[in-house]
Amino acid sequence: MGKGFYISKPLGIVLFGLGAGAVLTIFALSVVYAQEKWKNEVNAIDGTRMVTTAAPHRTSAPSNEPWDKYRLPDALLPEYYNVTLWPRLVLDERGMYIFTGKSGVAFTCMKETNLILIHSNELNFTLTSEMHHAKLTGLGGTSAPAILKTWFQTQTQFMVIQLKGKLQVGKSYWLYTEFHGELSDDLGGFYRSEYTENGVKKVVATTQMQPTAARNAFPCFDEPSMKAIFHLTLLHPRGTVALSNGMDKKTTDNQEVLQTRFEPTQKMSTYLLAFVVSEFTNIRSPPEANILIRIWGRREAIETGQGDYALNVTFPILKYFENYYNTTYPLSKSDQIALPDFAAGAMENWGLVTYRELSLFYDPNVSSNEDKEWVVTVITHELAHMWFGNLVTMRWWNDLWLNEGFANYVSYLGADYAEPTWNIKDLMVLQQVQRAFEVDALVSSHPLSSQEDEVITPDQIDLLFDTITYSKGAAILRMLSEFLTESIFANGLHNYLHEYAYNNTVYTDLWKKLQEVNADSSIQLPASINEIMNRWILQMGFPVVTIDTRTGSITQQHFLIHPEAVVDKPSDYNYEWFVPITWMKSGSNMGQHWLLTKTASYEPMKTDTDWLLANLNVTGYYRVNYDPQNWERLLIQLNSDHKVGVSLSLKAQIINITLALRTTKYLYKEKEYIPWESAIRNLQYFFLMFDRTEVYGPLQTYLRGEVQPLFDHFKVITSNWTQKPPRYMDQYNQINAISMACKTGVKGCSELTRMWYRQWMKNPDTSPIPSNLKVTVYCNAIAAGGVEEWDFGWQMFKNSTIAAEAEKLLYGLSCTKEPWLLNRYLEYSIDPNLIRKQDITYAIVYIADNVIGQPLVWDFFRANWEYITKNFEDGPFFFGGLIKGITKKFSTEFELQQLQRFQEDFAASNFSFGMQAIEQAIEQTKANIKWISENKAQVMNWLIEQSD
Template identity: 30%
Template sequence: MEPFTNDRLQLPRNMIENSMFEEEPDVVDLAKEPCLHPLEPDEVEYEPRGSRLLVRGLEHYDPIFIQSDGPRGLSYMDSMDIIKLYPLVPCGPFPKSSVTWKSSVIMEDGLVQDEFSESVKMSTYLVAFVVGEMKNLSQDVNGTLVSIYAVPEKIGQVHHALETTVKLLEFYQNYFEIQYPLKKLDLVAIPDFEAGAMENWGLLTFREETLLYDNNTSSVADRKLVTKIIAHELAHQWFGNLVTMEWWNDLWLNEGFATFMEYFSLEKIFEELASYEDFLDARFKTMKKDSLNSSHPISSSSVQSSEQIEEMFDSLSYFKGASLLLMLKTYLSEDVFQHAVVLYLHNHSYAAIHSDDLWDSFNEVTNKTLDVKKMMKTWTLQKGFPLVTVQRKGKQLLVQQERFFLNMKPEIQPSDASYLWHIPLSCVTEGRNYSKYPLVLLLDKKSGVINLTEEVQWVKVNTNMSGYYIVHYADDDWEALIKQLKTNPYVLSDKDRANLINNIFELAGLGKVPLQRAFDLIDYLGNETSTAPITEALFQTGLIYNLLEKLGYMDLASRLVTRVFKLLQSQIQQQTWTDEGTPSLRELRSVLLEFACTHSLENCSTTAMKLFDDWVASNGTQSLPTDVMTTVFKVGAKTERGWLFLLSKYISIGSEAEKNKILEALASSEDVWKLYWLMKTSLNGDIIRTQKLSFVIRTVGRRFPGHLLAWDFVKENWNKLVQKFHLGSYTMQSIVAGSTHLFSTKAHLSEVRAFFENQSEATFRLRCVQEALEVIQLNIQWMEKNLKTLTQWL
């Protein structure tokens, strides 16, 4: 999940500055202004390029004008382009400001006027218009006309989106027991769009790469991305549009539910995509962010300024929110969960709500046999998550909880007494069937006991990683699990195997487990055939490799690669340069061959270069296996000729899927001048659209030649970046993290801190800045604790 896939509402400073307030923008309490200045008179005329918009009682947005293939223009207005005409907005662009709309669009020559039917009651931030030369493909679904729009030359890439949307619409209507209320549902692929997508009611707007699918150049990962984003935005038609959070402090009610339904719906309709692997990976990465002191509760009372609002659009609101819903569904059962969700939607349709309304619906369904509100507030109102420590004694498991906190410095550690969660604990042991083993304890105290029916050789807590917590076992129990993985790993699910790998490496980083024990656990990988455990092992060892490489410990980094390669050598040797196999195995192929080619293993680069040369000889017309296309392009981009050819194809081709693969390869170059040119060109937005800048900076910052350059570029262009993307925006969060996350020296820590301290106080207070500083501190801490051990052991 990359950052652009999170739909996001920008609320930049000028939204407030252009209003009629006299207060300083940063102290305006927007939440207390339910209807600031109703529109008088009730009619406004505004002329975007190519058309005139006649608005009656309608919030208006200043359009972006997009050139595409010459003079044809596309104008769109939605909540991603917030409000130069803000004083004319009825009741403001706030979630609880709901009205009905009636509007007209008059074409430039004045001879044609489009009249729109009066809308349903809806929040002001959900209105959008698109005017331009586009084509569409449509299908009727029980009286709702579903249409996918694209620029004419890309209309052949909308078939997958239409088929997916139809299936998802039918699923959601059945699951929620509420029909989609509009007569039409338009999904529009916009060439230049900063966010991944936006759920405007009845007119969903997308980046081309998140809606279009090219059979010749889109990989299985691209197919999964498009399917997930459509599922997310369609879920918003109920969670966010039909029922809307009252204020941005409860954004997770919109985004957490949409993210949960995104994965849940794919599991039900597109099971072959194995989307649970992506959800598992997202949970791992979200928990890493949530274990920082700079984290925040997903339901927060201190959300007032525009920067604070934008900062809520982060992975916690999306993926922690979704993870908590998964945990609740698993604990209550799927039927009870669905019943409560349906009740919640029926009770609050066309209304603005807060978190208590959701929990009240759950309590009504459970008939107060469980106080869901009390339980879930321990997860939504405090930041972080628990570490559950488990010790096996005969037929009992002794469990206790504390906050999992990565920073080991005493002055930063929180008070244990202030953190307590109500944790649904589950476990699996030898000989127990997964589907029949019940959840055994709701741990609502610091410690508790799980009684087993018999003594067992091993126990694995947090079955299928359905709970949002990390588990630490006593030494003997870790050894028993390691032994079981080596003997027969398949008595545990692939989710549980990946969960064990994640937990032991995170605990090793905290110092609770020796790093060598973490490597002992992954020694079984030679017998692993599933994608999730292998990708998690490569991710965790890759983090270590990156720290070693960036500090110049090349021999040690090489020895680490050799050790990991020996574990996965047989799986790498089995891979073919094709698109054959299940979606999960195809993604595994991408990961393994990327690892092999990056480190010049098993003649991988030779094979990739042969494919690249043949592709170049055909002038880019020869078909390449889509799942390994990025790897092939990266190898080809290592030569001057290959890099320049890829750039020429990037400029000329029409497939966004292929362009993304090329851009990643271009940004993986070892030539710092090329890397600087890419970042500068992306900032200017001519050859490479500005929407790609954060992706380019992150990619440049991952590699050894570019990680210092990326930070220098951000410093040099900070003011321009803030003007384009605004403080607190998801794009700025991504840029700050992507340019600093691999620093691991005190000198870099001081430099980054000094740079942001010299900006405005609001800049230094940004959560992403504090997170960046904390990550650098943790990298330093990790190296100080583990470098000597690694040197002696590898």
């Protein structure tokens, strides 16, 4: 049990998930660390002797030529690059923002070849004097063969250079090119971000290279294993500052522009390269610190202290990871920069981490506890990558899960160190494990790891940036750390980083190092780490473990939200796992047992009188079910003595729906955050399924009685809502109290939120609304109001210079009950002059959360999806987020038929991504239909009984 707040009995019982039907709550709307890719097309720039990559070399039939394959051949290995880029921050005569560049790469020939393939996308090349797009010379006295011809293979994104002779094995060569491209606003590659300061538009040139967009900025061998050293020079206007991975060595004024040269980078992958030209300012660590830390951003944001919190926590987090990895931070500086336009939550570029403003800036006068928690966990996630991911890098994208899952897991450890009173590690089950369960219970899920040849194209790579990679990856590594112990896990990490520094690995390299450390310990495992973990990463899904306390038998079965669904993905392990089971009886006897087969018997779990609880702290990535007698004993314990403290535990299982609902009957006595938060998350599924049916009224009535005491409790301890609750987790639970009270119609709740909002409308310069409650107040006040409240919120959104405040208003505006306002908001959402491109997904999905807005969004999306995907955050993750968010309420045959017709229309389009998201939505809709048909009458009857 951690410090800071009391963990009551319901943490070990009620969080079992509120039943079979509520097994899965809503899909995660976003994965903050997801990546967006470039636009499909780019406007060609006409000019003297310029050739665009948009004009591909075409063959008459499919071929097996190297340039028609997406992976680079292994004949060449880059050593270092010299890159000079000049972004223009003003429009040219054609009304475009462009950049020009010169790039040279030194590479070694590993296998004899007469072909050079180097990635290039959306770049226009200047012809050399030999009338080719590149110039090749030998290094160290080597003579280079002449170039026969060059062309661009658009589909595979290669510049192809065919030589008249062959390159010699072991010799080094220099490839030089000159080019230019568009500094577009597509949030990928080398792109521009814009903001207004004192009424003047400012343009920022910035980058987002992960996973395959470094090739959009300059020709490069754009694969993770092609590590090299980068020498970078940026030309930029006077009054701007240039940043990159390395420290700036020298800035000179050549009269037309400034020229900044940077220290060479460490040997690293292309996707970690970053550079920014802006008018930003910074705050920095004191001179005595041995690592230079700088927080960069808009001048107004920095000068008003929005970067102070990030600066204060960065140094402790870096020192924590130095100690955790037992490895010194490998760079001399750590720049972190907040960008007005950024598709992901943040990006771990080595030495220059880029963030959304929401993920780096914190204003104590405006931001909430949740905003602060988000900032520290994102910073910790990105800084964890400085070692795991950057120093040692996956060989190919099929092991992305290890990179991102690990950073997700240890972000909670680092954040807990930075903010020890928050007990943030206890939230990982809610925020990561539950999220993974939701997606991984679908037959359209996928294994964490796959073969390299199954992940080839940029679209296939993009698809990996999902909930499975991030959240399941974190849950699996947490489980591994728990059964090994944290000390063995950390020692294995140190050895792994030490042996493979500046190189690339596969996941089995980590298992090897962990196995070596464990061999010297007293931890006895039933099999090797490789054998245990392969069952968790090479097959999708997870088991539900059923324990029969009457006999002591234990069984495991692949858990599916739709049990009748056909699993057509074969598994070498027949969907059987090696399951580490931790358990306790009646709060005292504890033990651990490995379930290695589908069915086993374990005598210590047999009992006639004690309650038994398994998977303590939910350290295992599995769900648990029990025999009816044990469920009854747990319910009796829950309702009779809910203040008996036990370990944090969260379950979901296959049980009768009325038994699941009975676990909520004690809630009127509960005052703690995590039981309420888990209950609300699981009850959200009931709201999703029933808010358009006759069940909704009785559901509101029942839950009103459960939440009324909590609402009254916070009214008392806050002196009639005038003070902040003293305990940190109480500040979170106050949000739940007001939100659920307003949702269920508790008397006085709507009046409270409207009162605060109206006071703000009277004096826009001074908001009386507590920072932690703003999301709830905005939503409920705008829902209860009309056009006046909505227009005021919209004006405040447009005027906001604080990202956290703008995001809260973005959500609040979606809560109106006026269909015409929701339709207007939808039109605003695809106007980049009104809502930033980075926020389009959020705005649309927020409106879809509204029971009135959902059908409007579905119609709007079907009418505009091609326009949206072509002109905004293009890519499969963007599309997938929209599909999941828009369809999560679908629960009728008619909606299923509409979705299937949309699938047919989409399949006939030219888009190569998105089908997986549609398939998942169809599967979820079928499961929703089945669940309602089986449970609606029971739920209705049970709710009516409670009101008698």
